[in-house]
Amino acid sequence: MDLSERKRKILQAIIDEYIGTAEPVGSRAISKKESLGLSSATIRNEMADLEEMGYLIQPHTSSGRVPSDEGYRFYVNSLMQQYQLGVEAINRLREMMENRVTQLEKIIKQAGALTSSLTEYTTFVTTPGRISKIKKLDLVPVGYHMVMLIVVTITVSSRVISADVTEKECAELAKILNKHLVNLSAEEISFKCIEEIQREIESTMELPAQVLINILNFVYETISAMNDSDIYINNVNSILKYPEYSDLSKARRLFDFLEDKEAVKLLAGGDDENGINAKIGKENGLDILDDCSLVTVNYTLGDRRAGKLGVIGPKRMNYAKVFASLDIISKEIDKILKDYL
Amino acid sequence: MDLSERKRKILQAIIDEYIGTAEPVGSRAISKKESLGLSSATIRNEMADLEEMGYLIQPHTSSGRVPSDEGYRFYVNSLMQQYQLGVEAINRLREMMENRVTQLEKIIKQAGALTSSLTEYTTFVTTPGRISKIKKLDLVPVGYHMVMLIVVTITVSSRVISADVTEKECAELAKILNKHLVNLSAEEISFKCIEEIQREIESTMELPAQVLINILNFVYETISAMNDSDIYINNVNSILKYPEYSDLSKARRLFDFLEDKEAVKLLAGGDDENGINAKIGKENGLDILDDCSLVTVNYTLGDRRAGKLGVIGPKRMNYAKVFASLDIISKEIDKILKDYL
DNA sequence: GTTAGCACTCGACCTTAATGAGTGCTAACA
DNA sequence: TGTTAGCACTCATTAAGGTCGAGTGCTAAC
Numbered sequence: 198m199d200l201s202e203r204k205r206k207i208l209q210a211i212i213d214e215y216i217g218t219a220e221p222v223g224s225r226a227i228s229k230k231e232s233l234g235l236s237s238a239t240i241r242n243e244m245a246d247l248e249e250m251g252y253l254i255q256p257h258t259s260s261g262r263v264p265s266d267e268g269y270r271f272y273v274n275s276l277m278q279q280y281q282l283g284v285e286a287i288n289r290l291r292e293m294m295e296n297r298v299t300q301l302e303k304i305i306k307q308a309g310a311l312t313s314s315l316t317e318y319t320t321f322v323t324t325p326g327r328i329s330k331i332k333k334l335d336l337v338p339v340g341y342h343m344v345m346l347i348v349v350t351i352t353v354s355s356r357v358i359s360a361d362v363t364e365k366e367c368a369e370l371a372k373i374l375n376k377h378l379v380n381l382s383a384e385e386i387s388f389k390c391i392e393e394i395q396r397e398i399e400s401t402m403e404l405p406a407q408v409l410i411n412i413l414n415f416v417y418e419t420i421s422a423m424n425d426s427d428i429y430i431n432n433v434n435s436i437l438k439y440p441e442y443s444d445l446s447k448a449r450r451l452f453d454f455l456e457d458k459e460a461v462k463l464l465a466g467g468d469d470e471n472g473i474n475a476k477i478g479k480e481n482g483l484d485i486l487d488d489c490s491l492v493t494v495n496y497t498l499g500d501r502r503a504g505k506l507g508v509i510g511p512k513r514m515n516y517a518k519v520f521a522s523l524d525i526i527s528k529e530i531d532k533i534l535k536d537y538l
Numbered sequence: 539m540d541l542s543e544r545k546r547k548i549l550q551a552i553i554d555e556y557i558g559t560a561e562p563v564g565s566r567a568i569s570k571k572e573s574l575g576l577s578s579a580t581i582r583n584e585m586a587d588l589e590e591m592g593y594l595i596q597p598h599t600s601s602g603r604v605p606s607d608e609g610y611r612f613y614v615n616s617l618m619q620q621y622q623l624g625v626e627a628i629n630r631l632r633e634m635m636e637n638r639v640t641q642l643e644k645i646i647k648q649a650g651a652l653t654s655s656l657t658e659y660t661t662f663v664t665t666p667g668r669i670s671k672i673k674k675l676d677l678v679p680v681g682y683h684m685v686m687l688i689v690v691t692i693t694v695s696s697r698v699i700s701a702d703v704t705e706k707e708c709a710e711l712a713k714i715l716n717k718h719l720v721n722l723s724a725e726e727i728s729f730k731c732i733e734e735i736q737r738e739i740e741s742t743m744e745l746p747a748q749v750l751i752n753i754l755n756f757v758y759e760t761i762s763a764m765n766d767s768d769i770y771i772n773n774v775n776s777i778l779k780y781p782e783y784s785d786l787s788k789a790r791r792l793f794d795f796l797e798d799k800e801a802v803k804l805l806a807g808g809d810d811e812n813g814i815n816a817k818i819g820k821e822n823g824l825d826i827l828d829d830c831s832l833v834t835v836n837y838t839l840g841d842r843r844a845g846k847l848g849v850i851g852p853k854r855m856n857y858a859k860v861f862a863s864l865d866i867i868s869k870e871i872d873k874i875l876k877d878y879l
Numbered sequence: 880g881t882t883a884g885c886a887c888t889c890g891a892c893c894t895t896a897a898t899g900a901g902t903g904c905t906a907a908c909a
Numbered sequence: 910t911g912t913t914a915g916c917a918c919t920c921a922t923t924a925a926g927g928t929c930g931a932g933t934g935c936t937a938a939c
Contacts, residue, residue, distance in 0.1 A: 259919040300696050337674045337690050349678050355694040434793045452775045600888040
């Protein structure tokens with residue numbers, strides 16, 4: 198189904214226009230763009246053809262045309278102009294991400310926030326769900342009868358546990374725990390291993406059984422939780438900016454959907470091929486998202502696919518800009534995470 | 539300005555009704571409530587009086603009445619019925635907060651989320667800004683040429699720094715840092731102190747100057763950042779549920795305001811007296827919040843006032859429920875944080 | 880002091896008409 | 910043969926007028 202050069206140009210002009218205005222595009226508007234010196238009548242003929250081919254839709258007989266899902270698809274695949282991010286944008290981005298090697302989760306979160314500030318659409322980002330191993334444990338007394346348990350895996354978690362333990366005992370206890378638990382994953386903490394810890398503790402110090410149980414519970418929880426990927430969603434409000442969601446109840450339905458992290462996680466779950474991937478309107482297979490497009494990219498940790506960064510916006514989103522933003526940010530993430538085991 | 543018992547009852551009935559429906563309340567609706575067997579005509583006379591006294595407003599001559607700010611104020615001060623939280627709600631709450639002594643920030647965040655799930659309004663909660671001291675430092679190698687620096691204060695922060703250091707060197711370095719830095723606050727890290735660290739490190743191991751700078755930077759940043767209180771905002775979407783914000787542009791203005799954490803922080807800043815505090819409509823002194831009420835409560839850490847928990851909702855919010863929720867949650871926070879130094 | 884009744888008000892909603900942006904089609908032109 | 914001017918037609922949008930009904934204030938009777 199080849200399109201003449203002229204049809205391509207017209208289709209592109211229509212979609213570009215529609216992305217900007219969100220209003221059905223009329224033939225006159227296109228003919229006035231001097232770039233292709235054609236009269237509105239000619240444009241009309243071409244538009245009729247494009248509609249017949251399925252790339253355009255006429256909301257009603259006497260209105261301008263609106264791109265169909267197929268129209269957007271064609272645009273994304275073949276028409277779209279490369280978008281060049283501004284130098285300042287890129288620099289700001291580099292600065293925010295590169296300059297400070299922060300903690301894994303913060304990098305991920307940051308990446309999501311950056312994408313939304315760059316594109317001004319709603320974004321989400323999933324953290325890498327992975328089998329994590331204990332790198333180190335630590336115990337620090339805080340307040341009265343309290344100790345803070347710190348578990349270092351690929352990131353750091355902590356919890357305060359009530360236990361009446363001196364600083365010295367903390368150090369002793371931490372040493373024992375480290376000896377037995379370092380480099381184990383959740384599954385590898387066997388009953389035998391726990392027994393050994395218990396025996397060793399009993400032989401060196403006094404410790405209520407409950408405290409040890411609490412500690413091991415938290416350690417287990419922490420490294421198990423790391424297996425589940427988490428998701429951060431940004432800039433949901435931006436939805437209210439788009440005229441396609443000027444219907445409040447429609448906006449609320451989308452809001453409620455985006456509120457539900459599990460649902461969005463599921464949406465992000467599809468294990469697509471490499472590179473940037475766009476799903477337009479009905480391609481998402483979810484009624485609520487019929488008027489949305491979803492553009493995603495996988496980022497990698499080491500060389501495993503780790504998580505996904507995505508943009509949710511109106512179907513008439515600025516694809517070029519979104520593609521460019523996702524491209525650069527995902528590459529930055531990859532670069533930063535490269536050494537991160 | 540005393541009100542007769544009958545006027546009080548009528549005013550209360552009107553506000554209760556309006557809180558539920560958000561529609562101007564007519565005399566017939568009130569007279570049909572069997573509790574006070576009066577005809578609509580009588581109610582009308584009383585309503586006219588209440589309007590004259592400033593407690594009610596008539597949007598236009600032939601519509602029902604709506605409470606004025608003064609009406610709400612009177613309701614909150616003298617009329618409102620005690621609201622009793624359901625047993626399951628309280629239990630769920632206890633369970634979520636008490637059972638697991640988690641990290642400070644998580645407790646605070648949790649409290650905000652709980653309040654919003656209980657009241658179904660937008661809530662915010664500020665973390666305690668406080669002078670924090672270093673409790674412990676730790677260094678753990680991760681990946682290649684990377685170490686994770688962990689700073690324990692009242693909570694735990696971490697950052698990955700690129701540095702080519704073995705596990706043994708990490709331990710050595712951590713020991714030195716701990717010796718000099720533990721128990722210091724941001725201001726107390728003097729140049730002299732840093733010099734001493736530098737000297738001791740030079741005498742025992744090889745370490746590029748930049749690495750030490752990075753480490754100290756992060757330590758400093760971390761304990762400084764703790765001085766600034768943070769704020770978490772929950773359930774902003776709930777705004778879309780209220781008919782008073784069915785005007786999209788109005789909703790968006792409020793959204794944008796709530797987006798701006800600094801602005802909300804400022805709003806939360808007022809150092810009010812103890813107990814629960816309500817600001818109704820114009821009492822907030824902010825145009826955007828003219829149609830909102832803000833109910834806040836301070837929570838304490840030890841016995842210092844530490845942070846604030848608040849609810850933002852429409853003026854016709856369910857004050858009784860909000861008061862009850864804030865009361866119980868702030869008390870739970872106090873209880874949990876009591877031992878937290 | 881309370882209530883029934885009645886005339887009146889005014890927003891909400893529906894209907895109708897006018898407007899104009901945009902179309903498809905035809906015929907003339909290059 | 911492709912392009913364009915012109916014209917009749919369509920239909921969403923907006924404004925204007927009309928009806929409806931919820932709710933009021935006031936008066937007179939209880």
